[in-house]
Every structure is written in C-alpha cells, then in structure tokens.
Amino acid sequence: MYTRADGTPSTCQVARTLDIVGERWSLLIVRNALRGQTRFSEFRDGLGVPTDILTARLATLVTAGVLDKRPYREPGCRERASYHLTPAGHGLALVEAALIQWGDTFNPGSEGPGSRLVDPATGAPARVAFVDADDRVLPGIAIVPGPAAITVW
Amino acid sequence: MYTRADGTPSTCQVARTLDIVGERWSLLIVRNALRGQTRFSEFRDGLGVPTDILTARLATLVTAGVLDKRPYREPGCRERASYHLTPAGHGLALVEAALIQWGDTFNPGSEGPGSRLVDPATGAPARVAFVDADDRVLPGIAIVPGPAAITVW
DNA sequence: GACTCTGAGTTGGATTCTCCAAGTTATGCG
DNA sequence: CGCATAACTTGGAGAATCCAACTCAGAGTC
Numbered sequence: 004m005y006t007r008a009d010g011t012p013s014t015c016q017v018a019r020t021l022d023i024v025g026e027r028w029s030l031l032i033v034r035n036a037l038r039g040q041t042r043f044s045e046f047r048d049g050l051g052v053p054t055d056i057l058t059a060r061l062a063t064l065v066t067a068g069v070l071d072k073r074p075y076r077e078p079g080c081r082e083r084a085s086y087h088l089t090p091a092g093h094g095l096a097l098v099e100a101a102l103i104q105w106g107d108t109f110n111p112g113s114e115g116p117g118s119r120l121v122d123p124a125t126g127a128p129a130r131v132a133f134v135d136a137d138d139r140v141l142p143g144i145a146i147v148p149g150p151a152a153i154t155v156w
Numbered sequence: 157m158y159t160r161a162d163g164t165p166s167t168c169q170v171a172r173t174l175d176i177v178g179e180r181w182s183l184l185i186v187r188n189a190l191r192g193q194t195r196f197s198e199f200r201d202g203l204g205v206p207t208d209i210l211t212a213r214l215a216t217l218v219t220a221g222v223l224d225k226r227p228y229r230e231p232g233c234r235e236r237a238s239y240h241l242t243p244a245g246h247g248l249a250l251v252e253a254a255l256i257q258w259g260d261t262f263n264p265g266s267e268g269p270g271s272r273l274v275d276p277a278t279g280a281p282a283r284v285a286f287v288d289a290d291d292r293v294l295p296g297i298a299i300v301p302g303p304a305a306i307t308v309w
Numbered sequence: 310g311a312c313t314c315t316g317a318g319t320t321g322g323a324t325t326c327t328c329c330a331a332g333t334t335a336t337g338c339g
Numbered sequence: 340c341g342c343a344t345a346a347c348t349t350g351g352a353g354a355a356t357c358c359a360a361c362t363c364a365g366a367g368t369c
Binding site: 004005012013014015016017018019020021023025027030031034037038067068090091094095096097098099100101102103104105106107108109110112114115116117118119120121122123124125127128129130131132133134135136138139140141143144145146147148149150 | 157158165166167168169170171172173174176178180183184187190191220221243244247248249250251252253254255256257258259260261262263265267268269270271272273274275276277278280281282283284285286287288289291292293294296297298299300301302303
Binding site: 042043044047054055057058080081083084 | 344345346347348349
C-alpha cells in the first residue's frame with residue numbers, strides 16, 4: 004500500500020504499520036476482534052463489510068501476524084474457521100484507543116461515545132497518554148528522526 | 157468513508173475518526189506536518205504522493221479542522237498557501253505515536269526506526285501507554301460499549 | 310511589454326479498489 | 340436424497356488512485 008516503487012519497505016514506521024492495518028475496514032475488524040468477535044459472520048454482521056473484502060482483509064491480517072486462523076467446532080456442527088488476535092493484534096489496542104480518544108476529544112458523536120476505555124481490573128475510566136521511562140505522564144511528545152533518518156518517507 | 161448507507165455518522169469513534177484520517181496518505185501527511193512541514197511542495201517531495209491526491213487530502217483535512225490553511229509570503233515571492241496543524245491536528249500525535257510504537261514492537265524495519273519518540277523537554281525516550289485517572293500506568297485496557305451502545309458498528 | 314521561472318495546483322486517461330448481488334462449496338441433519 | 344448454513348467466490352458496475360502533462364498567477368529579467 005505504501006511500499007516504495009522499488010519494492011523496498013519504507014523506513015517510516017507509520018507507513019509500514021499502515022501497510023498492514025491501513026486498508027479500509029482493517030482497523031474496524033481489529034476493533035471488533037478486541038471486543039471478542041472471532042467469526043466471519045460476526046465481523047460481517049457487526050460491521051456490514053462486503054464479504055469479499057472481509058475475506059481479503061482477514062487473509063491480510065493473518066499473513067501479517069495480527070490474527071491467527073483456527074478451526075473450531077460447535078457440538079452438532081461441522082468445523083469452521085475462527086480468527087483470534089495474536090500478541091501483535093492485542094498490541095493494536097493502543098492504536099484503537101488513541102483513535103477512540105481523539106474522536107471523543109475532537110469529533111464527539113451526538114449520541115455519546117460508542118466505546119469507553121476502562122481499566123480491566125477495576126472498570127475505572129482509563130486513557131492513553133505519553134509517559135517517560137519512569138512511567139511519569141508527559142504533557143506532550145516530539146517525533147524526531149531516528150537512526151534510519153528519513154528524507155523521503 | 158465509513159458513513160452508513162442512510163448518511164448518519166457511525167456511533168463508533170474509530171469509524172468516525174477514520175472517516176477523517178483513514179484515507180490513504182492522510183496520516184502520513186499529518187505525520188510530516190508534526191515534523192514541521194507546512195507546504196504543498198514539502199509534502200509532495202517528502203511523501204511522493206500524487207499531487208491531485210495531495211490537493212484532495214489537504215482540503216479534507218482543512219475541512220475536518222485538522223489543518224489550517226494560511227497564506228504566507230517570503231521576501232521577493234508572491235503569496236502562497238501553507239498548512240498548519242490545529243489543536244485537533246496536534247492531538248493526532250498520540251495516534252501517530254501509537255502507530256510508530258506498534259511498528260517498532262511488532263514489525264521493526266531492518267535499518268532501525270525512522271522516527272523516535274522523545275520528551276520534548278529533555279530529549280529522553282518516551283512512549284505511549286494506558287493510564288488511569290491518577291496518571292498511573294496500567295498494564296492493559298478494555299474497550300467496552302459506551303452510552304451509544306453499538307450493535308452495528 | 311515579452312519571456313521565463315516556480316509553487317500550487319487541474320485535467321485526462323489507465324489502472325486498481327470497492328461494492329453489491331448472486332452463486333458455490335462443504336458439511337450435518339432429517 | 341433434499342435442505343440449511345457458514346464461509347467464501349465470482350462478475351460487473353462504480354469509485355478511488357496513479358501518472359504524466361498541462362494550467363495559472365505573480366516575480367524577476369531583459
């Protein structure tokens with residue numbers, strides 16, 4: 004999606020991450036997976052995504068290591084496919100939470116938030132923030148060039 | 157992009173946020189804006205984005221309140237357009253940082269990171285994390301249905 | 310005034326992606 | 340066997356993207 008013309012991956016982490024989850028529907032599929040959905044039919048009915056696109060996105064996410072495809076069998080039913088988040092998939096919770104938090108702050112819906120962020124241990128409200136190495140919350144952050152300095156991307 | 161067939165916006169903050177920044181190139185344009193780029197030619201040369209797409213994305217981001225379009229004039233030149241992040245645009249730093257951090261953790265590039273996250277006050281490494289209301293770092297987070305409970309999206 | 314240069318776009322056409330409806334496959338049940 | 344159902348495929352229309360070429364407006368040069 005954002006790979007360069009010569010085929011080499013970008014040194015930019017944003018571009019490389021968006022190569023995996025930047026396609027339409029991908030982050031919504033992951034969001035629903037974070038809510039516990041695992042089946043083709045759940046994603047289809049929960050998101051209204053076209054089934055051919057859903058097939059393609061699930062395959063992309065499995066290949067990228069975000070989802071793990073496993074068979075399951077309910078009593079009296081034949082074997083079917085289910086999709087489970089890998090550790091990398093669970094890691095996307097931070098991205099999803101950042102998107103939710105930005106929407107709440109700068110583009111709130113008229114009916115209130117559809118999702119809330121909570122501490123799973125206590126149920127108390129939680130949020131995403133910048134912290135330093137000692138876990139102290141920082142007021143802001145700077146994104147500076149790293150070792151693979153970027154001139155183009 | 158993710159608006160429902162009847163035209164009403166989704167109650168899902170992820171879908172509403174992606175409606176604004178989910179189109180191809182948008183988050184890369186914002187990333188470069190966070191690095192200080194402001195001009196059409198800087199985005200074009202820095203990202204390699206087609207100019208017609210860049211025109212469309214800048215217009216979308218201005219309309220959405222992420223960028224502010226301002227004229228500027230350098231000595232001996234005529235007036236030109238520049239684009240500056242609004243507070244909402246700066247708020248996207250959290251999303252960009254989450255994408256960078258996920259890429260570093262689960263999909264690192266062979267040449268090392270292209271960007272690093274630092275405390276702007278000290279230059280020390282920083283990261284994105286979940287915190288509770290008292291700014292204590294949490295090990296994980298749950299995304300639970302909010303007031304506008306979601307059945308579809 | 311004619312000529313050129315440059316930043317910021319437009320325009321036209323080919324390619325690719327997305328959407329939707331319809332069809333397919335594999336299995337279990339009566 | 341015929342039927343039901345989950346999980347896909349397929350075909351075709353429409354939209355988005357890409358690329359190259361072109362336009363436009365003001366500034367500098369002659």
